[in-house]
Amino acid sequence: MTNQAAADLIARSNRLGADPKNTNYAGGNTSAKGTETDPVTGEPVELLWVKGSGGDLGTLTEQGLAVLRLDRLRALVDVYPGVDREDEMVAAFDYTLHGKGGAAPSIDTAMHGLVDAAHVDHLHPDSGIAIATAADGEELTRKIFGDRVVWVPWRRPGFQLGLDIAEVKAQNPQAIGCILGGHGITAWGDTSEESEQNSLWIIDTAAAYIAEHGTADPFGAELEGHGPLEASERRAKAAALAATIRGLASHDRPMVGHFTDAPEVLDFLARSEHPRLAALGTSCPDHFLRTKVKPMVLDLPASASIEDSVARLKELHEAYRADYQAYYDAHATAESPAIRGADPLIVLVPGVGMFSYGANKQTARVAGEFYVNAINVMRGAEALSTYSPISDAEKFRIEYWALEEAKLQRMPKPKPHATRIALVTGAASGIGKAIATRLAAEGACVVIADLDLEKAQAAAAEIGNADVAIGVQANVTDAAAVQAAIDDAVLAFGGLDLVVNNAGLSLSKPLLETTEADWDLQHDVMAKGSFLVSKAAARVLIDQGLGGDIIYISSKNSVFAGPNNIAYSATKADQAHQVRLLAVELGEYGIKVNGINPDGVVRGSGIFASGWGANRAKTYGIEEEDLGKFYAQRTILKREVLPENVANAVIVLTGPELSHTTGLHLPVDAGVAAAFLR
Incomplete structure (x- = not known):
């Protein structure tokens, strides 16, 4: 950036916007006037840099500034058709832009351009709006600020308000700003520092006066029975x-x-x-x-x-x-x-x-x-x-x-899963993480539930900030822990629309080597765990009355009798039948229940990394690093199944195109004839 006035403006804006006592998020706007050389004429040209429409002061950058020629902006006064048609002036701003103009000019642009000051701040501080919304705000303004701040009666933002404030400044040379009735404050200065200091003086003076002269209980006495619960x-x-x-x-x-x-x-x-x-x-x-x-x-x-x-x-x-x-x-x-x-x-x-x-x-x-x-x-x-x-x-x-x-x-079209809130179990790695990542990319808010809280939070942080994804701890074998995870989800994002039962583990053993403890662990995590998650989630979905989706990540093994995995395959068959049962039971509430049957997903899989891969490789007499290729070669399409392939299936099943599909098991196995659904 070559212009010092604009650089000072951004620095001032960021300081003012960083403190919530000065203005709310994306609220208010600031400006600076300065001179640059016109690349067409080679002559100096006076410019206005002003925060563009929709931007936020605290995070404002050069790209967020609208840049206008001041002479052309001020010339609009001569063609202003009056308050009844002032909306037309916003379109006229486009004809005053300098070069490509930067961001779109906001409705407050006239205020900044017409006020005769090098730097102008328009802010929405709580203390200033308190004065602006008081029944005797005009009198309070005189009492609190003397003649340094002038009262401006309510007027809808626009060109006429800009003219009004410009007139106030011209008629009150001693004033540093004004209180805008019902709205906020505007301050100005010859330098960026002076404008900032004047803004802060108005804000702090109003706050101090309220603190010193205000009543102790402005909201009245305590209302019986309405105090905060523990x-x-x-x-x-x-x-x-x-x-x-x-x-x-x-x-x-x-x-x-x-x-x-x-x-x-x-x-x-x-x-x-x-x-x-x-x-x-x-x-x-x-x-x-x-x-x-x-x-x-x-x-x-x-x-x-x-x-x-x-x-x-x-x-x-x-x-x-x-x-x-x-x-x-x-x-x-x-x-x-x-x-x-x-x-x-x-x-x-x-x-x-x-x-x-x-x-x-x-x-x-x-x-x-x-x-x-x-x-x-x-x-x-x-x-x-x-x-x-x-x-x-x-x-x-x-x-x-x-x-x-x-x-x-003008807002962009929402993504297919926008407004949807998804909870994915076992989502700190592998298939679950791929599903959560894809759901977020399609617009969903995502709750990553995993036995390992630290890993769940790390996976969420990879996807985005807390407005997009959070990580929670969930032991799916424990009903109380499952309920706590569901509560975390609804308090974080308001509710729940989509649940993916993905949490799992696998013990690859033949029948005679499978212990009772192995059997119980396998069924507790996947059969019982899916039941507990679906039950807790269904309560939320029913209470919302908005329908929803429950997805089970089952397996081709739910229908294919592979060797040496009695506990794993039996529990996958349990999950597969839960899909059918719940599809029937929850359909009256508009809740769809579907399953996905992947073949062995080796790359990125937590299950395979924890020993299952080595056991399966031993069963088939191959090296563990060749397991993915082995699985691919036994399929019709000769393709390895990846976590992202399963995530794609979740997106399709829960998207708008399959709104009438429930009780389905969707194979994602590159074609295993023995696992064809009959």
Whole structure:
């Protein structure tokens, strides 16, 4: 990067965005003005660098900046058609870009270009929004900041807001920034350092004033029976409710979930004013675009039973959907986009915590973070005054803005397994790891369950961050351990859609050398283990009401009588029949159950590496390193079966193309005639 102004801008943005007290994830924008040589004319040209649409300040890079010619941007003032047609100005930004222009300009570009300051910051700090949403915010602004910060009444972001703030700056030369009613703050400076310091001064001054002058209990007195449950009880109740709540939140379209029992959430729900405040909804556009206009709140005490809570949640969901439909009908016009779904994105459960939802784990997590921001905003506003967010009419104008709709339409098409949550047992290596890796590549959130927790976590880290994959410990022979792994899955991603019974081991011995202990171990891990996993998973799938998939990694040995593996082959036959039995039993819930019958998978296999390979090689009278080639040569296609081949079969069986297939055993054996299904 050659321009110092732009370099300073990125450094400042990263510092501001790294601290959540300054702004929320992907919220706010910053800019810098400077001069470069126009490569066409060779003359100096004044440019504006501004964070582009959809970027995040904390991780902003040069590629995330929009670059515009300042003279052409400011010339738009002369053709601005007025507030009724200001959406047209966003398209006009394209004609002001310099060179290839970088990232797409955001709706706030006008604010940065029209304000007469070299550096401008627009942020969404909790303390600033608390003042912005207070009923007497204008008076508080004067009281807290004097004439250094000016109040700007609520206006939807856009060209007119840019003109308004530019006028405020021109009329108040002593001012360093402004409070934007219902929205956030904007600050400026002649240098990058000055702009940053002015932003931080506004944020910190507001926070200090709230701390010093605010009431002790802004959310009211403790509400009897609504205090936090003990940590273990909280987690257990959250896990028990997660599937039902995700099913409700996914009535219109499948959602991924996130759970938090952050202290801010638990304290809010424990106080008497939380029903009133939650009903008022959020105010900052960044907040309610992620959280919907308001949450759904369970109106039962923390001690309520799971059964009573589930029943009441279902009633509240019906009421929420009717209320949202009424909100849409009250404010929609003939030009409004169609309703995008009436399900809640935030569900609050007293004593337990908050469930948040989105099209992927990151979106769900960020939605929850934004609602914590909203709680902090309400706390600050109520501490000094009365929380008074923007009206539902204004919220609707933002939520169903044509520009917001266009942004949604530009989003890439989701991958085939997007929004699906998968748990794969024995997934730290071999076939299981290949399956988990492929599922994640196709858009699924993946839980790697393995007896070895350290290896499970390492495998998950190879696949992606915690928004994509996590590793959990699971001894599949222990019902309590299996349930704990399922609970980990639903609390991490909101629920469960797809389970792969892959965990296994193999003891290659002839009948007379197979001990009772060998038999029990083989059946405990695979026959009993698959049963326990399927049983615990089925409870979640049924409670969700979204259907789902259960896959058994069986074996060609379930139908082929190979030598010297009585315990292994018998338990594989057990698994194969579990597929048929469960397909029949769970079909009424839309749950498909299918099996995959691989031939011996040598490369990357934990089973083969643990001694099975050596035993099988001895049985066939070959060297162990030649076992894969040996298996390949006995097949019709003369191809070695790899973990990735089994993973491909899982993707097909659980994908949209085979939505009507259940009870199937799919061979992945390169063709073994003796294992043909009859």
